[in-house]
Amino acid sequence: MDHTKKPVVEALETFLASRPVSFHVPGHKHGLLSGLPEGLKAALRYDVTELSGLDDLHAPAEMLAEAQTMLAHVYGASQSYFLVNGSTVGNLAMIRTVCASGETVLVQRNAHKSVFHALELASVQAILLTPEWDEATCTAGSVSSATVREALERHPDAKGVVVTYPTYYGTTGNELQTIVGIAHERRIPVLVDEAHGAHFIAGAPFPPSALKLGADIVVHSAHKTLSAMTQASFLHVNSQLVDVDRLTRTLSMLQTSSPSYLLLASLDDARAMIAAYSxxxxxxxxxxxxxxxxxxxxxxxxxxxxxxxxxxxxxxxxxxxxxxxxxxxxxxxxxxxxxxxxxxxxxxxxxxxxxxxxxxxxxxxxxxxxxxLRGAGEPVPENNESIEETPHKLVITTSAQSKKDTTWMPAESAIGLELAAAIIPYPPGIPLVLSGEKLNPQLIQEICHMMDSGAKFQGAVRANGPTTEFEVLRAQGEDCNG
Ligand SMILES: Cc1ncc(COP(=O)(O)O)c(C=O)c1O
The missing domain is CATH 3.90.1150.150 (Aspartate Aminotransferase, domain 1)
Structure with a gap:
């Protein structure tokens, strides 16, 4: 296969060379009506839509089909997809494809928030897998095969295993292949959030790619380590255990009906880039x-x-x-x-x-x-396992209890109450506490300390003047106005 070819980029160039007159969306008309500065406006020439010769991401038959086939070829997948809503939509789609409402899936605890959102949206029960502590980076690392095996023995009805490989900090461990073997013995797929590892196919000393290790579905943020534009990602499938039609349908439901051709062209380019990486x-x-x-x-x-x-x-x-x-x-x-x-x-x-x-x-x-900063003398924590990312047992979490009323409470009053939403330091976007988990004094102290140190949070915590407040579920029967 000739990977110097860029079918999407070439089709866009050919289309523009024909000096097309626009009576279609987008309304900026190749940038003509745009008030953006020249540098930004220049890119709008390429911001077109599903016109003749430019194919359709939701029913690809021309250059997008060709480009996705080339992508699958580079990564060794049976089918690959361009994603225009980041690895976020890949994680949402892969979990929804494999699990129906009420079913169970095993999930590495230090997963990205999009994985937890996927569980919530699909109403899936998660068995959380405690990761190993990574001494080098002082962060939660990968899960061990022993943890996965134990979890599967205790939860033989699980429909899949969701792992993050590598972690945000670049930790991979060396057990993914074994984990895949354990899951496949039970005929369940391994879904890998490899958002940070699209470049792994460049070969050692980069870690082996998840697809090479036998993973069933793999998601890549092509924008994180390759040359694609922000938001542009890949999803690959290579499995007898996944219903590919369902995956295609799910992606079609979750992705916009107006995918950006700038993003698609940048994905085509990112594929060519990694294919050419010698x-x-x-x-x-x-x-x-x-x-x-x-x-x-x-x-x-x-x-x-x-x-x-x-x-x-x-x-x-x-x-x-x-x-x-x-x-x-x-x-x-x-x-x-x-x-x-x-x-x-x-x-x-x-x-x-x-x-x-x-x-x-x-x-x-x-x-x-x-x-x-010499002499700053700031206290830097010991390399202790942090409570933030290492729950010490397998936990079952239910999906968010969105129908119950919630309220914001100062830290002292929130102890022992269930959180209304996750608490997510951002970046990296890995929830410290999940929706429905209870706050304890140690967690509150940790969060307050992190906020004081400069960490930014999303979710159920906020500073209200000098007070740190948490969004919690009201106790049943409590007056909603009270
Ligand atoms: C591990 C992991 N998975 C998924 C995502 C979501 O990726 P995207 O920003 O491409 O939607 C991120 C984003 O930082 C991430 O770190």
């Missing part, structure tokens, strides 16, 4: 990375942590929290993927022989940001 490109990236890490390691008071995914590194300034380091880096024009109490996370560029990043000027800027 051994020489990878060696060029690895050489640049060695040089970069070497220079970073020479910076006083800075610690560099490598993860299982060579595309991610963590930086720690021993006297400052990750949030403070992030802020200081931003003052130097360096923007990180995320910060937590200990560290910041860098997503490195998947460079090629032809494309490089300067190291010297970047390292000088990082050096200035780090030295500015």
């Amino acid at each position: 051994e020489d490109d990878k060696q060029a990236f690895l050489a640049w990375r060695r040089e970069f890490i070497g220079q970073l390691s020479a910076i006083k008071a800075l610690e560099v942590i490598e993860t299982e995914d060579p595309l991610k590194i963590l930086l720690r300034q021993k006297e400052a929290s990750g949030y403070t380091l992030q802020h200081s880096l931003e003052e130097e024009g360096i923007y990180t993927e995320l910060a937590d109490e200990r560290q910041v996370l860098f997503v490195l560029p998947l460079l090629t022989v032809a494309i490089s990043y300067p190291t010297q000027s970047i390292c000088e800027a990082i050096d200035s940001a780090v030295q500015r």
Whole structure:
């Protein structure tokens, strides 16, 4: 297959070359009516719709079918799909495809919020799998095969296993293949949120791709590590255990009827990019990375942590929290993927022989940001397993009790009450506490501490002046006006 071809990009170019006159949506008419600055407006020429010759994402038969076939070929899938609502819609679709309302699925506890939203929308019961603690990154890592086996023995009616591989921090563990084997013995599929691993098919030292390890459905944020535009993702299926027609139908229900051709073209381009990524490109990236890490390691008071995914590194300034380091880096024009109490996370560029990043000027800027914080003396937590991401037992969660009344309460009064929605530090978007779980003093203290340190939250927590409030379910029979 000729992967230098880009069917979507080429069809758009051919269409525009015909100097089309627009009497169709979108209303900006190839950008003519747009008030955007020139640079942004230029892209609107390509923002078209399902016109003759431009195919239909929901019934692909022309260039979109060809492009998706090429995508499946690169990843070794039997069928692949372009997603225009991120891996979020992939996670929603894969769970809804495999589970009907009221059925049970095993889910890694430190999954992205979109996985929990999928469970809620599909009214699926989740058995939460406790992940292993990852010492290197000080975060919850992957689940062990022993945990999955035990859960399946206790819940033989489970319809599937949902895992995150890699985690946001680049942790993969080395048990995915075993987990797939255990699930397949029982004839149930393994659904993998590989949002952060679309580049894994570049081969070692990148971890093996989930599809290679036998996963049944895999979701990739092509925009996270490849060249696609934000929101543009892939979904792949390679399984006898998945109803592909149902998956196609579900995606068609969940995705917009007006998919952006800019996003579709960028997905086509991202496929071509990873297909063309050669051994020489990878060696060029690895050489640049060695040089970069070497220079970073020479910076006083800075610690560099490598993860299982060579595309991610963590930086720690021993006297400052990750949030403070992030802020200081931003003052130097360096923007990180995320910060937590200990560290910041860098997503490195998947460079090629032809494309490089300067190291010297970047390292000088990082050096200035780090030295500015010398003597900051901020307390940085020990590498203890954090309560935030490690529930110590398997828990059954029911879907959100959206019909019950909710109320906002100050922390002291919220102890022991069920949360009305999840509490989600963002980024990374992994719920600390789930909807329906109860608040305890330790959790409240942890959340308040994180807020004070600079963490941003979505969901059932807010600052109301000096008071931290939580959104909880009212006790049954409690006066809704009270
Ligand atoms: C592990 C994981 N899964 C899924 C998602 C959702 O991806 P998207 O932003 O492409 O919808 C994210 C987003 O950060 C994520 O980190």
